[in-house]
Amino acid sequence: MRLDVVTIFPEYLDPLNVSLVGKARARGRLDVRVHDLREWTHDRHNTVDDTPYGGGPGMVMKTDPWGDALDSVLADGYETGAHAPAIVVPTPSGRPFTQELAVELSERPWLIFTPARYEGIDRRVVDEYATRVPVYEVSIGDYVLAGGEAAVLVVTEAVARLLPGVLGNAESHRDDSFAPGAMANLLEGPVYTKPPAWRGREIPEVLLSGHHGRIARWRRDEALRRTTANRPDLIERCPPKAFDKKDREM
């Protein structure tokens, strides 16, 4: 997968050089290119924004720098063999970013992120490029950020970990919260590791029993408990599947 990010704060994307995404890049699973939007400005002050038509607070990001940047990134990608790009616009007014959307994005060969600052990007930029490529307007949650770069980090990590060969077997995303299966749509329950006792706190007995069926049931009960407490909407929306026969017999 190729990822391009066009931003006025390229250094904000430095975390893409470390950890899971950094390793995926080193392994050649991910080709990440970060571009400074100001490269496509031509005035002395490298201007990227202006006052909004119709008045109102804040500034709006201008059409020309974005248009020149996206034309350049698209041309470069096509010239180097990339194909089927999609533009991802982080915005508070976008569709919610979910695991399902992460899976959809992970199946695309090329994503171009356009994190905006200020009040957003002149709408004509999205309208123009939506005639050429799929455009995903995506929100990572109902809160206000100063810009979309943090959302790019979130989306990139959620997508990268789904790429083949990025997660080792030990880190399989099979048991993720929201992954399909009996625990689908349930939050993950508590986890424990050595030592067996810590400051007078012991491990739940069942986890030491070696009885896989009882352990599986305990984990599901704990997941149900946590989901009911923290995300009752997930229970209402998709009642968890019953344990299948093999679980009951274990």
Ligand SMILES: Nc1ccccc1-c1cnco1
């Ligand atoms: N608040 C923001 C400001 C600028 C660009 C994206 C966002 C955003 C994305 N998801 C939630 O908020």
